[in-house]
Amino acid sequence: MLKCKVAQLVEQAVIRAQRGGLIPSVALPQITVERPQNAAYGDYATSLPLKLARAARANPLSIAEEIAELIVPIPEIEKIAVAPPGFINFTVNNNWVVQQVESIRSAGEAYGDINLGRGSRVQLEFVSVNPTGPLHVGHGRGAVLGSTLAKVLTAAGYAVEKEYYINDAGTQIDAFYRSLYARYRQALGTPFEMPPDGYHGSYVMELAQEIIAENGDKFLSWSPEEAAWELGKLGLDKMLNLIKADLKLLKVEFDLYFSENSLYEGGQYQRVMSELGERGYTAEKEGAIWFVSSALGEDKDNVLVRTNGTPTYFASDIAYHYNKFSERNFDKVVNIWGADHQGHIARMKAAISALGIDPDRLRIIITQMVTLRRGGTELKVSKRGGDIVTLREVIDEVGTDACRFFFLSRAASSQMDFDLELAKKQSVDNPVYYVQYAHARISSILRFAQERGIEPSYGDVSLLTSQAELALIRKMTQLSEVIEAVADSLEPNYLPYYAQELAADFHGFYEQCRVISPDRELSAARLKLVDAVRIVLAKTLHLMGMTAPERM
């Protein structure tokens, strides 16, 4: 990345300036290079002199001049300028810029990829919704976020594994099983009361109907416990398949569905409990076994094993994370959780440090709530309460691409309104279509050129000299910086904004520069540029899990 190269040049120059006594030898902060907001300042800038000014007790402008003087010239950089109050600005050589068109075309789909991760293994766990009901919009948000992060981290050189943790054990599953059994009985005309803590949504009745259609009434003769268990397993399987189908509609897929139950069957749960005990982090109180998180600075302890002997969700989650770090040896683990899991973060981190694992290896992203609206009225999404608007209905109404783009455009930390009416009404003037339209236009030009026998490969990029052309190429060269920013921050919302900027630069170019003209040389050169834009735009769309349409 040219940006890193510039940072290195600055660092070398500063060190030289300090050794030569031109500026005081104070400790250097992290050398950062950024893109100035105003293009008039050039392509890159550093505010290092401003940061050094205080410690060095010197005028930032003169520091900037001393440093700038010592920066070794490289062919890519055409101009280095000092600007008040103490910036050093870098302007990239236009020859280098136009050459990037060639680089893009030879790199193809790999263009923009970086090696930030150096192959280290990252596990991304997301969605992980209890298979006790259909997905709602909030789940969709985490799903889109996770699947996009997976793509970006892969592009950034990490070895990524996507995982869905199935909570197929515990009290919620039990409540689901008993609800399904009650609905089964009711559907067969043998009245049975719904459990008070049950799932009242109509989808449970539909599941019961399906099971009756496939298995008849044979469970009526079974004992309620056995019948609930068998029915439950059938229902859970169906529910999970529905969830997978919904996720597929959203273009979300996993490498592994990890069963909570397997932690008990595989012995991880037992191993973790004894290890926590050996390390002195468990205690028995009031007939239950507790994790002594207060010993690690938490404000209270948490139950691991209930009085009735069953483990809590927290206990199996510790076993799960032990499995991730100590048995599967992931370098880093990223979990995407809903806002309701906020309180779980601190104790989860405490638990893994209790197991001797560096808690910084675990990063947890909390997605804030999505409130679904239709116009002014808020729609309910609670699973337990009854009927909900499902994710599938939202996708059917709004479309996968628009859904994904919409979710990605908002930072995970912001709660958001998803207004179906608005999403549909705006769908024609949506930024989504603005970006995709650019790709369709490009495809159209390429078709047009092909019909006339104009080949992009013959193009001579040095003919690309107009402002619109250069600005467009400059924008393309930012892709790897965007990938880096997303991979570092785990905030993919840079992506949709970058896509819009790139599309805007293309549309601007399209208005100002006729691609296929009587000038065959220029036509070929511009066609080559257009083909490069196709590559970068499609890559950006694909990182977001969106389609790059050839016609609209």
Next chain:
RNA sequence: GUCCCUGUAGCUCAGUUGGAUAGAGCAGCUGCCUUCUAAGCAGCGGGCCGUGAGUUCGAGUCUCACCAGGGACGCCA
């Protein structure tokens, strides 16, 4: 009561980790299609960045207090 997230244009939201003149999309208004897609382009209007202090060369960004909205504080997950 404690903890977490949010508060930026009429609306929905960005703001590159503390930098230069705070941006985009909708909505409103004015222009631009005999030529590769007008789902586009050019332009106009719109701001006490919740409030008040603090940190420093410099704050939308960091700290504290307060106000407002949301979430979590369970032997549910």
